[in-house]
Amino acid sequence: MNPHFLDDDVALLALLGEALAESRHPRNDELMAGALAAFSYRTMDQELASLIYDSMLEPEPVGAERTLDTLRTIVFEADEVSIEIEIGDKGIVGQVVPPGRATVTAEHRDGARIQVVTDELGCFTLDTPGRGPVRLHVITKGTTAVTEWTDLGTPN
Amino acid sequence: MENDDGPSVTELVQAASDGDQEAWESLVKRYLPLITCVGLRYRVSDDDMADISQTVWIQLVQHLPEIRTPAALPGWIVTTTRNECFKVLKAGRRTIPVDSLMDQFSPVTGRTRAEEPDFDEFLVREERHAALLTAFAELSDQHRSLLALLVVDPPLSYEEISARLDMPIGGIGPTRARALDRLRRSPALAALMSGNLTEDTTKRTGK
Numbered sequence: 001m002n003p004h005f006l007d008d009d010v011a012l013l014a015l016l017g018e019a020l021a022e023s024r025h026p027r028n029d030e031l032m033a034g035a036l037a038a039f040s041y042r043t044m045d046q047e048l049a050s051l052i053y054d055s056m057l058e059p060e061p062v063g064a065e066r067t068l069d070t071l072r073t074i075v076f077e078a079d080e081v082s083i084e085i086e087i088g089d090k091g092i093v094g095q096v097v098p099p100g101r102a103t104v105t106a107e108h109r110d111g112a113r114i115q116v117v118t119d120e121l122g123c124f125t126l127d128t129p130g131r132g133p134v135r136l137h138v139i140t141k142g143t144t145a146v147t148e149w150t151d152l153g154t155p156n
Numbered sequence: 157m158e159n160d161d162g163p164s165v166t167e168l169v170q171a172a173s174d175g176d177q178e179a180w181e182s183l184v185k186r187y188l189p190l191i192t193c194v195g196l197r198y199r200v201s202d203d204d205m206a207d208i209s210q211t212v213w214i215q216l217v218q219h220l221p222e223i224r225t226p227a228a229l230p231g232w233i234v235t236t237t238r239n240e241c242f243k244v245l246k247a248g249r250r251t252i253p254v255d256s257l258m259d260q261f262s263p264v265t266g267r268t269r270a271e272e273p274d275f276d277e278f279l280v281r282e283e284r285h286a287a288l289l290t291a292f293a294e295l296s297d298q299h300r301s302l303l304a305l306l307v308v309d310p311p312l313s314y315e316e317i318s319a320r321l322d323m324p325i326g327g328i329g330p331t332r333a334r335a336l337d338r339l340r341r342s343p344a345l346a347a348l349m350s351g352n353l354t355e356d357t358t359k360r361t362g363k
Contacts, residue, residue, distance in 0.1 A: 006340055006345065006349065009332075009333065009336045012336055012339065012340060013303070013306060013307060013332075013336060014307075015284070015288060016288050016292060016303060016307060016339065017306075017307030017309070018285070019189075019193070019284075019285035019288040019289050019292075020189065020289070020292070020304065020307060021307070021309075022193070022196065022285060023189035023190070023192045023193040023196065023285065023289060024189065024192070025192040025195075025202075025205060026202060027202055027205070027206060028188075028192075030206055031188060031191075031192065031205070031206060031209045031210075032184065032185075032188060034206060034209060034210035034213065035184040035188055035209060035210065035213040036180070036181060036184060037210070038210060038213035038214045038216075038217050039172075039177055039180045039217055041214045041217050041218060042173075042175070042217045042218060042220070043218050044175075048218060050218075050219070056242075056243050056246065057239050057242065057243070133211075133214060148215065148218045148219075149214050149215075149218065151211065
């Protein structure tokens with residue numbers, strides 16, 4: 001790697017030009033529009049349960065092969081409550097932690113909502129949503145939280 | 157960090173977090189090239205790039221309050237974009253070889269680094285571009301506008317640039333020098349020179 005581009009204005013400008021030209025995507029206008037539209041996804045006043053674990057991002061063990069038929073596990077965490085879900089072929093199985101009765105509402109981007117009540121251990125099931133961002137609203141006796149928008153659908 | 161002309165990145169993040177849509181727009185213009193740069197590194201399709209980009213921005217808007225320093229934002233963006241690229245690449249394969257950490261194999265050919273000698277060169281170039289784009293994103297609007305016009309090919313005349321920016325022709329040279337100096341002294345380029353990557357070294361998820 002030649003460090004001289006840092007000393008020479010002409011070389012630095014040329015390299016910047018190269019970086020800018022290459023990173024300008026053919027569908028830049030569309031990307032820009034999508035990015036601007038994302039502003040409407042902000043959480044505002046609700047307590048956010050952040051996605052802190054997604055099994056899809058785990059490195060895989062050495063010496064083994066894994067197919068995509070395995071379950072996907074996601075954990076969302078807020079200050080006082082967390083939601084763990086497993087997404088499989090048959091649907092979503094989840095638990096609200098600490099264990100206890102709660103109401104879980106799956107909200108889709110188009111506004112559609114599906115509400116389920118957990119058992120006394122906080123366990124619930126949901127049908128697998130289609131593609132597209134979904135967030136889960138959780139109401140327990142002591143707290144409410146909403147997960148970040150996440151695509152929970154199975155990739156094709 | 158620019159503070160002589162317009163808001164700094166830290167201020168933009170704070171303002172966007174408080175609901176300022178213009179601040180959000182400014183962040184989008186500054187950092188979209190970094191996202192597409194990472195997407196290029198992993199050779200994602202155009203459709204996937206559109207999905208990945210929007211997913212990254214949706215995550216960012218929800219996590220803005222956690223980004224407290226200007227240095228944290230580009231690292232967060234690169235790590236998150238990389239993770240989304242990884243998910244897409246993984247979804248595209250029914251089985252994948254397990255020592256296929258993203259830097260070990262080429263997403264395009266599926267061959268390992270040892271089998272594709274140009275891959276390292278490609279990665280180095282992309283790292284350099286990412287560092288430059290990160291540094292560029294932190295310049296003031298005036299400096300960014302000027303440098304963007306100066307790299308247009310075929311080149312614009314100084315008359316043309318002066319008209320577009322409403323800047324006196326005599327000011328172009330000195331402003332160019334100042335802008336490049338800021339770029340050169342950016343922490344992102346220093347990190348590149350010392351061999352550190354622009355990415356946040358802690359994973360967002362999965363620890």
